[in-house]
Amino acid sequence: MSDQISVAFVCLGNICRSPMAEAVFKHTVKTRNLDDQFDTITSFGTAAYHVGEDPDYRSTQVCRKNGVPVSHAAQQIKSAHFSQFDYILAMDRENLRNLSRIQPKNSRAKVLLFGEYREDTQFNVIVSDPYYGGVDGFETNFRQLSHFSETFLDREIAKS
C-alpha cells in the first residue's frame, strides 16, 4: 500500500527507551490489526556508543513481563533517515535538539516528542532516561509508551 506509514523512535543510546517504544508500538499496531497501515517501524539512538548491541536487559524484562516481544540491534540515526520516515519521535528534549542538528531542510519526516501524543495528564510528556536508575524507571517508561502508542494510532490512523 503506497500510503503506509514509517515510524522511527529515537533516544540517546537506543538500548533502553526507543527499542522499548518500537516494541510497544509494534505490539499495539498488531493488537489493533493495523499492520497493513505501516511500512517500517524501528528505532535509533542519537549517539553511537551502543551500536550493534541488544536492548538493555531491563527494557526486555519489562516488555516480556507485559507480553511484548523485543528484538532490535542498536543503530545511530543519520541525516539520510529523515527522508525514509514519516514520523521521527523523540523521547526527550535533548534527543529532539540533537535531531534538529542533523535534520536536512525540507525533510520528509515530522520530528516531534512522542509525548506530544499524551492525552492523560497522569503521564509525563518526557520519557526520562532510565539507564542509571532502577527497574521502576523502565516500568514508568513502559506505561507512558503504551499510552502514547494508543493515542498515536487514534489520531494518525483515524485520519487516513
Ligand code: 4NP
Ligand atoms: P537510552 O538510555 O537513551 O534510553 O537508550 C541510555 C543508554 C545508555 C546511556 C545513556 C542512556 N549511556 O550513557 O551509555
